[in-house]
Amino acid sequence: MASLLPETAQKIFAPETLRSAAKQSERCHIVPVRLRRAIKKFLREQEEPHMQRKVLRLSESFNEIKGINLQLTTSTSKELVEDPLKSLQQSKRWKIKSSYGDIGLKYRDEETAAYVASRMPAVYSACYRVLREVRRRLPGFSPARVLDFGAGTGSAMWALREIWPRSLESINLVEPSKSMQRAGQSLIRDLKDLPLIRSYDSIQALTQNISKSERDHDLVIASYVLGEIPSLKDRITIVRQLWDLTRDVLVLVEPGTPHGFNIISQMRSHILWMEKRKSRKCVDASDQASKDTVAFRRGAFIVAPCAHDGPCPLDNTGKYCHFAQRLERTTSQRAYKRSRGRPLRGFEDEKFCFVAFRRGQRPRQVFSKPWPLDGMKFETLKEQHAKRNPEDLEIDFEDQFESEAEDIPYEEDPVSYDSDVTETDAIDENDEEEEEEAAHADLGSGWGRIIFTPVRRGKQVTMDVCRSTKRDGSEGSFERVVITQSKNPTLHHQARRSLWGDLWPF
Structure with a gap:
């Protein structure tokens, strides 16, 4: 006591x-019935043969791109000198040119279908977990205008509708892949009470086609996209553009790998450094009467996961900050995923890294609001x-037994997960x-x-x-x-x- x-x-x-x-955290997330049904309907309409083989090929492509991105800075110049043709062929296959620089795998219709079948439920679950925490940490925050950069097939948009179903008024989607855009539109075809949704190929197209008053977004999210951009310079340029379009909260999500953590850590450091520099310049140029106003409007702080805005203590330690969300596998995932000769589990653990920024100054502790x-x-x-x-x-009796640490943050559930056995549209939002x-x-x-x-x-x-x-x-x-x-x-x-x-x- x-x-x-x-x-x-x-x-x-x-x-x-x-x-x-x-x-x-959440022990095991169940993908909403609406999304599971939309995925099954989309895959039936595609009638893609050999889907299991395409899912496996997509997974291998992700792994190869990951390796290429990590080796790019050390190998590109060497290959250009030793074998220019090899370097050119590799870049044609794995990279496409865009206004953001080189980006990752070019999604054709077959890659998009494989992505929807195998990866979309996991990416959705990670986005849901992150946005749910943003809602918990910011209980008064209800975004009306949202920007989803690198929207893909709309995983983050589905999560947004689950977290803030009543406040959303408009969602701007930025996705360079036409195939991904078509898939996202097909998946939401049967949904009702949707906010205004507009799709763009780039940030430049977005800013050119909307008025200045509409460029400020309450929430901007970029999930599983920065890792496909190998150049640090291009990543910083994109994140600065996204921050300029953010009126309140910016959320970045990447896979829970050392590479994903490095990206999140770099973007975290850059935005905090940039806002501190802006605040210092404005305060130096202002008189004392306006310093409080400038300090309130300028600056940025971390909503989650960090407890502070200082340098990350895990940098250069060999450890990396990441989390895991367990999700119940959908029927499409169980049908098309392989498990290397072993029975496929009814769940999987999606590991991710993330950071959520908010404009302004971190709330200060006073006596009425003590530390916990x-x-x-x-x-x-x-x-x-x-x-x-x-x-x-x-x-x-619980303390009479020792429990060892596990590689995953959840205990094995003896219940056999089957998300599509009993499908119901009942939603207990309250x-x-x-x-x-x-x-x-x-x-x-x-x-x-x-x-x-x-x-x-x-x-x-x-x-x-x-x-x-x-x-x-x-x-x-x-x-x-x-x-x-x-x-x-x-x-x-x-x-x-x-x-x-x-x-x-x-």
């Missing part, structure tokens, strides 16, 4: 609301035992919203992030936590936290139920 000292802290957090506010554990006095297990009555003794409104993890720092899977051994839980070291969120550190039942049974109870990606109130 924990006793709360200040009355203001007691109104905000109790041990139960701490657990609710810290929860950000400010003013909380925890009793040790010995003190709790001294207070209890003999008739209140209960056996905790249940999750009521649960999330029970507690809110404040953005004014104090909440750390569990980066890797917690290790539970007996009555001890070890966690790797990235947290802020200053109350203004300007610096952070990566630390290993050990929680024992004897010293702090209340936090130990929370730690045992924490998952990879959850927040930690330290």
Whole structure:
């Protein structure tokens, strides 16, 4: 048990609301019925033969592009000198020229169909997980105008409609592939109450065809697209353009690989550095009366996953910050995916990296909004035992067994997943919203992030936590936290139920 000292802290957090506010992960996401049906209908209309072979070929293409992108800076100039023809053939096959520079695999109709069958549910689940956390961290944020860069077949757009079904008014999609555009339009053909949706081939086409008043978007998202652009210069140019089109929140999502993390880390550092430089220039050129206004309008801070706006403590450590979302495989994924000779599981784990920026200054801590554990006095297990009555003794069978760390953040579910056995259009939108409104993890720092899977051994839980070291969120550190039942049974109870990606109130 924990006793709360200040009355203001007691109104905000109790041990139960701490657990609710810290929860950000989701054990197993079920792709909505509407999307599953749209995918099945789209694949039936395509009538593509040998789909399983095409899905396998697409997966191999992703892996080869990933390797080519990593080796580009060291191998391109050498190949141009030694074998210009080889380099030219390779670039023709794997790269297409656009206003963004060289970008990845050129999607024809067969690659697009394979992508919808195998990758779209996983990309949707990762986007849903990220946007759901943005909603939890920013409970008052309801975007009306949205830009989806690198929209592909519309995975992020489907997630947006699930997260903010009532506030969306218009969605601008930027996707250079005509095949992807056609597939996205086909998938939403039967949906009702859609916002205004417009598609463009490039950011330049977007800015030329809309008025200046429409260029400010409440939310801009770029998911699984920056990794297909091998040039760091081109990536920075694109992200700066996206930030200029952002009025409030910018979200970047990449695969959960070292390469994906490097991209997210580079873009994170660049935007924070750029906004700090702009703020310094404006403040230096302004008088004292306007400094507060300039500071409020300028700047950027991290909504998630970082607990601070300082340099990433994982840079140059050999570790990388990423998360995982388990999803129930759809019938198309089970039909076309292979599992290297073993029975195909009913679920898969999509690993991803992300960062969400917001314009302005990070909310500052004041006494009315303390850090989560400010003013909380925890009793040790010995003190709790001294207070209890003999008739209140209960056996905790959970702590009699040791649980080892896993490669994935979820326990194996013995239930055989089959997402299409019982399909229903019933949508319980209010249940999750009521649960999330029970507690809110404040953005004014104090909440750390569990980066890797917690290790539970007996009555001890070890966690790797990235947290802020200053109350203004300007610096952070990566630390290993050990929680024992004897010293702090209340936090130990929370730690045992924490998952990879959850927040930690330290």
